[in-house]
Amino acid sequence: MMNRKTALAVMLGLSALAFNASAHGPSKAQYGGVVQTASDLSFELANEGDKAALYIVDHDAPADASKMSGKLAILNGTEKSEVELKPVGGNKLEATTKLVSGARVVATVTTAEGKVITVRFKAK
Numbered sequence: 001m002m003n004r005k006t007a008l009a010v011m012l013g014l015s016a017l018a019f020n021a022s023a024h025g026p027s028k029a030q031y032g033g034v035v036q037t038a039s040d041l042s043f044e045l046a047n048e049g050d051k052a053a054l055y056i057v058d059h060d061a062p063a064d065a066s067k068m069s070g071k072l073a074i075l076n077g078t079e080k081s082e083v084e085l086k087p088v089g090g091n092k093l094e095a096t097t098k099l100v101s102g103a104r105v106v107a108t109v110t111t112a113e114g115k116v117i118t119v120r121f122k123a124k
Contacts, residue, residue: 031055038119043107045121047099054085054093054107062091067112069093074123076103085109099123 029035031053033046042057052072056063070085072095085093085107099105103123110116 027057027060030057032124034121034124036119036121039115039117041117043109043119043121045099045105045107045119045123047124048094050096050098052083052095052097052099052105054095054109056091056093056109064112065091065093068109070107070109071095072097073106073108074099074103075105076100 027035027037027042029044029046031044031046033044033053033055035042035044037043040058041063044055044057046053046055054070054072056065056068065087066089068085068087070093072083072085074081074083074097081097083095083097085095088094093109101123105121105123107119107121108116109119
């Protein structure tokens with residue numbers, strides 16, 4: 001009888017771990033862009049008129065992007081360009097460029113601690 005209870009407790013514990021593991025990964029877009037996850041952060045690349053915005057979220061809370069920097073490398077067909085990302089307040093970095101739907105974008109972000117994070121997107 002004790003073995004059954006132990007086995008049941010182990011199975012319940014493992015199922016709880018499996019449920020938590022499935023909660024990780026890209027979250028839903030909050031700003032109309034494309035979301036990817038890297039280094040336990042969620043990055044959302046959104047086209048905002050003549051600007052490209054990169055929103056950064058740390059476990060469902062906006063990350064402080066004020067001391068972050070970076071660049072976007074954009075490949076649209078055979079045309080490649082690079083633009084600088086600058087903090088503009090809150091959890092947002094911004095670059096002056098218009099993203100074309102289908103373009104491949106690589107964001108390279110440097111955190112306040114100096115860690116470099118690379119995130120790949122396909123523009124919406």
